[in-house]
Amino acid sequence: MTTAGSGTGRGARARAAQRVQGTGVSVFTEMTELARSTGAVNLGQGVPELDAPAALLRDVADAVLAGANQYPPAYGFPALREAVAAHQQRRYGLAYAPQGEVLVTTGATEALAASLLALCDPGDEVLAFDPCYDAYPAVARFAGARLVPVPLAEDGERFVLDADALRGAVTARTRVLVLNTPHNPTGKVFTAAELETIAQVCQEHDLVVVTDEVYEHLVYDGGEHRTIAALPGMRERTITVSSAGKTFNVTGWKVGWVCGPAPLIGAVAAAKQFLTYASGTPYQEALARALGGVEAWAGELRQTLRRNRDLLTEGLARAGLRPYRAEAGYFVQADIRAWGYTDGVQFCRELPTRAGVVAIPTSAFQLRPGAPAHWVRFSFCRHEKSVVEAVEKLVNAA
Secondary structure (H helix, E strand, C coil), X not given: CCCCCCCCCHHHHCCCCHHHCCCCCCHHHHHHHHHHHHCXXXXXXXXXXXXXXXXXXXXXXXXXXXXXXXXXXXCCXXXXXXXXXXXXXXXXXXXXXXXXCEEEECHHHHHHHHHHHHHCCCCCEEEEEECCCCHHHHHHHHCCCEEEEEECEEECCEEECCHHHHHHHCCCCEEEEEEECCCCCCCCCCCHHHHHHHHHHHHHCCCXXXXXXXXXXXXXXXXXXXXXXXXXXXXXXXXXXXXXXXXXXXXXXCCEEEECCHHHHHHHHHHHCCCCCCCCXXXXXXXXXXXXXXXXXXXXXXXXXXXXXXXXXXXXXXCCCEECCCCECCXXXXXXXXXXXXXXXXXXXXXXXXXXXXXXXXXXXXXXXXCCCCEEEEECXXXXXXXXXXXXXXXXXX
8 A cells, every 4th residue: 555655656646847846936926925915115026007008908908899809820910920020120120021930929938938948958058147037947947958047247337248257158068048138137238249249159159049128128328229130140040039018018918929030930839839829819919000109109118117217226325225227127236235134035025124115136036156145126117106105215214
């Protein structure tokens, strides 16, 4: 007779697979629960409080009422694929065929997962700049690959590419480089010179690039987002990922897309069809119309976010939490050591009680042993009154 805990009993069969072990309740869930239980201002997760375009919401409602509620084509609603291709041509001078070189996905995270499932075999290595979005190591592990962190370097109030660290991370097993620009969680925008260095490394070692550009429209202070796919020799080895969620404040819609050469996109589609197959028909129809006017909308959104960023950055400085420069995106990094902390997790667990504010420890995005633990990420994709309230609380608690 076997028991539930024996090697041949049901308990052994009921265990979780190794690929998901260690991916339990995240610090994001913990901090969100702290915000709820304490009533603290939540500057943790990047969930915008800001409104979506009214015309876009009306278009979705009209699409639902008109009956656009069944599966779209596997590659996505044709008009949205055409709008994505037109967007890439208009902004970056890149020509993609809507049929075969553009694929609509259930958000950018599915796009990343399908890309690594399509590109990686067990034992392959994937490079990503550290700190990095926490989905990258998870989806690499699901694909049987190992994510190798490449640390960004500090340069005053900015983060910069460490070219030597990048070159030193490449091995015979390296298959893919995941590039995130504009970058979460640091707010960095990779410069033209940095992208050229990355492109050179990828061409020298025959690497495929999966570039996550979901914050492409949210670059501040006259800065410019560049896509590595536009550099010489890179279009044919690059899968470009983006989405509607951050650009239009509709993160719950989960509509993303990938662009790239047909052989790579075909491989991604082969993986993606067994993840969700397809989703979001009315959202896709509405976004096909909205994407043509994205520049005007994004210009207004940038003004709001830049104002919030400045309020938060100045407030962190007044509170003695040294902020780093956020060139893009939703987040500001801060050095917490002036408050007597060296551990961002401890700081974030105590901050709701001490100051009535929730943040996220940057260690949640770091993979390499010995990485600095004194950074914390604050979000500013909130109503201005929320940012102002949080700043007041931090300054009073300093």
